[in-house]
Amino acid sequence: DLLISQIAAGEVVERPSSALKELLENALDAGATTLTVQLEGGGVDLIRVIDNGCGIARDELALALTRHATSKIASLDDLERVGTLGFRGEALASIAAVSDLAISSRQRDAAHAWRLRARDETASEPEPAALAAGTMIEVRELYRNTPARRKFLKAEATEYAHCAEAVRRIALAHPQVAFTLSHNGRSGLHLPASDAAGRAAALLGEDFLGESRALEAAAGGLRLSGRVGLPAQARTRADAQYCYVNGRFVRDKLLAHALREAYRDQLHGSRQPAYCVFIDIDPAAVDVNVHPAKTEVRFRDARSVHQFAFHAVQRALAATPA
Numbered sequence: 544d545l546l547i548s549q550i551a552a553g554e555v556v557e558r559p560s561s562a563l564k565e566l567l568e569n570a571l572d573a574g575a576t577t578l579t580v581q582l583e584g585g586g587v588d589l590i591r592v593i594d595n596g597c598g599i600a601r602d603e604l605a606l607a608l609t610r611h612a613t614s615k616i617a618s619l620d621d622l623e624r625v626g627t628l629g630f631r632g633e634a635l636a637s638i639a640a641v642s643d644l645a646i647s648s649r650q651r652d653a654a655h656a657w658r659l660r661a662r663d664e665t666a667s668e669p670e671p672a673a674l675a676a677g678t679m680i681e682v683r684e685l686y687r688n689t690p691a692r693r694k695f696l697k698a699e700a701t702e703y704a705h706c707a708e709a710v711r712r713i714a715l716a717h718p719q720v721a722f723t724l725s726h727n728g729r730s731g732l733h734l735p736a737s738d739a740a741g742r743a744a745a746l747l748g749e750d751f752l753g754e755s756r757a758l759e760a761a762a763g764g765l766r767l768s769g770r771v772g773l774p775a776q777a778r779t780r781a782d783a784q785y786c787y788v789n790g791r792f793v794r795d796k797l798l799a800h801a802l803r804e805a806y807r808d809q810l811h812g813s814r815q816p817a818y819c820v821f822i823d824i825d826p827a828a829v830d831v832n833v834h835p836a837k838t839e840v841r842f843r844d845a846r847s848v849h850q851f852a853f854h855a856v857q858r859a860l861a862a863t864p865a
């Protein structure tokens with residue numbers, strides 16, 4: 544019901560960027576290769592995400608907004624090895640509970656799109672609409688019915704900055720997907736489809752590539768890849784620190800600590816390292832279900848992950864730039 548959805552929304556949709564992250568992940572889960580994000584008012588007035596993914600059938604539009612309706616888990620077993628980004632089936636329901644939401648979607652073989660609007664716990668009947676194959680989600684007036692939460696929002700520019708960072712985090716892990724971001728009609732990010740190195744250069748600074756070292760290590764079901772750099776050049780973004788576990792951006796104390804230790808002898812003065820580190824691990828060996836926002840993880844064998852990351856990064860930093 545609405546109250547439960549609003550409470551859940553407090554966790555899932557902490558601020559506009561959290562809603563945006565969920566929408567971007569849904570689009571990627573749908574196989575999108577082109578993602579367009581249009582924001583207004585820091586994302587509070589409007590978050591529009593347009594993708595060219597598989598689309599949603601007319602009869603499934605309403606279901607997509609239902610709590611715990613997810614097309615991504617067939618059994619509890621699946622929870623153990625979550626391959627897709629979304630798996631709780633509560634993001635859209637939560638966002639809909641605190642906004643005026645419209646979904647337009649068209650499957651590849653459909654004659655036209657269908658559009659459904661949800662507001663104040665009532666969803667309209669799907670109506671025919673015009674759209675290229677894919678899905679467009681429009682979230683308007685975020686927190687329209689939860690004034691307490693609205694009060695916690697920061698200035699428009701700050702909320703937009705969080706949204707842009709949400710796009711960057713996801714874009715870095717999906718270099719082959721094209722991203723466009725605009726705010727109040729002004730262009731923010733334009734990222735054509737690329738490869739890992741090209742995307743890192745676009746997001747971490749042109750000089751990052753030349754001055755950073757490639758990471759490549761694998762052992763015992765763990766794989767580390769990405770790049771680690773020292774921001775020696777002005778055009779590398781300092782403090783650009785991105786860690787991913789199985790493609791998911793994470794903020795993890797254990798990993799942060801391992802990296803800090805590995806960088807210990809390399810950092811001079813107040814310089815902050817710049818890196819993007821991708822860890823691939825058997826999904827059964829990591830619990831991503833710690834927090835709804837899903838930026839926290841828990842490793843079954845934290846000690847060996849720490850050791851592995853520490854040694855791999857230390858080794859890479861000691862090598863000559865390549």
Ligand code: ADP
Pocket residue numbers: 565569570573594596597598599606607608612613614615628629630631632633634635636678
């Ligand atoms: P989850 O991602 O955890 O399954 P969500 O609430 O985020 O839950 O989405 C509910 C369902 O709506 C998804 O399982 C998916 O079937 C459908 N869906 C949402 N967004 C899209 C999209 N952009 N393209 C295709 N299907 C989508």
Ligand code: MG
Pocket residue numbers: 565568569628629630632634635
């Ligand atoms: Mg989702």
